[in-house]
Amino acid sequence: MASKRISFLAFFLLWAKVMNWKVPTLHVRICQWLEFCDDPVRVLMVFRGAAKSTIYAVYKAWQLYNDPTWVSLIWAADGPLSKKLTRDTINVLRRHPLCGGMLPTKPGAQMFWVTGANDARNASMTAVGVNQNVTSARARDIDYDDVEVPKNIRTAEARENLRAKIQESTFILVPGGRETYIGTPHTHDSIYPEQVAAGAALLKIPLFESSIRYEDTSKRTRYAFPFEPGEDGIYVIVGIHKAARLLKEGDDYTIEKSAILPEGYGSIVFQQPPGAVLDIYARCAWPERFTRADIEKRRKKTRTLNYWDSQYMLEAKPITESRLDPEHIKAYDMHPRLETANRAVRMMLGSVQIFSGRAYWDPAKGKVGGDTSAFSLILDDGYGNHYWHVAQGLVGEMAEFDDSKNTRITGGQVMQIAELVRRFNIVHIEVETNGLGNFMPQLLLRALKQEGLRCGVKEHIARTNKNERILAGLEPPMKSGVLWAHVDVLNGPMWDEMKDWNPAVKEQPDGYLDSGSGAILAAPVRINYLVGKPTAGNDKDWRQSAGVHEVTFEN
Structure with a gap:
């Protein structure tokens, strides 16, 4: 210039x-x-x-x-x-x-x-x-x-x-x-x-320089704010959309100074628990224009917290209302191991015993740009927790054969599943048979039998609305805090798929969510046997007892 x-x-x-x-x-x-x-x-x-x-x-x-x-x-x-x-x-x-x-x-x-x-x-x-x-x-x-x-x-x-x-x-x-x-x-x-x-x-x-949010406000009446109020004081907002209210000090709450936090910090104190999402803000960027009345009006016109956070607090969030948030899924980073003692089989995930599991396959052609051929594995402990251990997209043909007579399967999606069955001792798989999946159960059974794997395969015809099924499978355990996922699942395409998913949209990427919810909704099957042949030589153990043998499935 x-x-x-x-x-x-x-x-x-x-x-x-x-x-x-x-x-x-x-x-x-x-x-x-x-x-x-x-x-x-x-x-x-x-x-x-x-x-x-x-x-x-x-x-x-x-x-x-x-x-x-x-x-x-x-x-x-x-x-x-x-x-x-x-x-x-x-x-x-x-x-x-x-x-x-x-x-x-x-x-x-x-x-x-x-x-x-x-x-x-x-x-x-x-x-x-x-x-x-x-x-x-x-x-x-x-x-x-x-x-x-x-x-x-x-x-x-x-x-x-x-x-x-x-x-x-x-x-x-x-x-x-x-x-x-x-x-x-x-x-x-x-x-x-x-x-x-x-x-x-x-x-x-952002509209406010300082902020803190409390989502669970059903029990407590005291909520701290770790920042100093500005000249325009504290802004206390409960709820979103039509039920939103900007509360008034003295009428709706009182402020108590903190004896242990730095000067200016304090707590909002209510007579009764607010019972709705609570936002505490300070230092409005333009208080002359964005008066308290105007802020309350804008909050009432904002349909979702995500929209408010993205447009006024400049946090990168989807602005549509989504009932599934992967940030509510707990993460873990270990793989299961199998222990055998006195001909009994036990699966452990760290120090937690896994009692049951089931997998779900929603077949698709597995081509780039097409629907995802998604395979999910869910494991369960004795305390009601679900562990989403695998969310994998299968690629290629459904099955590849070694010759023109189709006598032996050498590759394809069914062989990718067979490898997962062997690796994680999967004892039961439900296959969605709508459309393309109609012929997949028999083809998968053939591949498992060929590989010497004992794994049950059940046909499943999806009759309910897919979005309703996804919500039915994933929302309750997520809201209850009992859904866990392996870091590989959270770091994979499932995360973005869930972030983008909108229950009001009919056609959208949802293969991993569909397979994960399908596995959760399927009846759990107890894990009490090895799906493959045990390690050779176990019958020649020199110890007087049968001992304990571990098979580690980690990479």
Whole structure:
């Protein structure tokens, strides 16, 4: 950029005077960061309703005022959305006291050149949607203004498509160019924290600087807040959507100072347990605009806690209401082992004895981009805990044979299952026989028999609605705190599938959830025998007793 003719803050204050705005400290902070942050990739995340895009339009006008040869590409979720920023910038250039004569007679909202621009091919500002063709474009700035919105991040595939489009910036930016992301996260797998993790500069301003949440408030009447209240005091909110209330000190609660925590810390004390999710906040970023009445109104209009957290507290969460959250599943990192004594078999998971188990297979073709052929194994202890030990996607043909006569199975999905049966001593498998699975039980039995494995196979016809079945299998143990999962399951595709899953959507990736719920709903089968042949030589034990033999199934 050419030498600054005026600072951005001064430019913005002049425009605020034209518009008769009162400029809060929040906006001064944003102005200074935009002017002085020179990192090649920047992320501006400010809570919903804070006028970040409005400020950014003034910033784009200031860039062109200082250097009319500046070339920017505005990239948004779609064309109409991207034009909002260019229209706003045109309005500033037309009316700002320092920008007289900079615009042509009829500037276009999609692209326009200011007086003094020297690139006939690339406009001073060009507005495009993320799915529009920008192959031949060149720019010194790419501004991603609300490029992530609910409609383009609903599935992992949609988010991958968004990232693929954004990669085009590699070919658009001139050497030394800069990217700026402006928006709020709309999913757990948001592009904004991903950019920050990759080294992007960040200015993040949530609605409240300090916060703490209590979800289980059915028993206690005292809740601590480990931060100092600001000049505007403490904000205490219970519930979400229509039942939400912003409570009043003295009427609904009292504040007691802490004798053990640092000065200013304290506790909220109720007469009766609140019985709803409780949020305690402090230091509102814009208290003049976001009054207590306005905050309560916004909370009542917000349908889910995830939406509130993502749009106002800038936490990367899916904004749709999901009844399944993998963060509620407990993790473990050990594999089961088998012990045999006096011809009896016992399975142990660490120090816990596993009494029963069952597996569930939802067959699919296992092709890239198609439905997942998902296989899940659930183990049970004697205390009512379920251990989701395997959630594996099977690939390839259902079975591969050694010759044209199909006499011996040499590979395919059924052999992948046979290996899992051998490894984890699986004694029973239910196979969903809807559609493609109709012929799979017999084929799987053939493979197990060929490998010398004693494992029961049962056909299962799924008659209930799949989403209802997933909820019926997974929600109760998750809500009760008895569902565990191996770290390999949690680190695999199941995590994102559950995060994205919406019970109101009919067609969505749900193979792992379907197989996991199917295994939980299946009748448990006691583990009391070895599915394969015991280790050779056990009958020649030199000890007087039969002894104890361990077979470890760890990698």
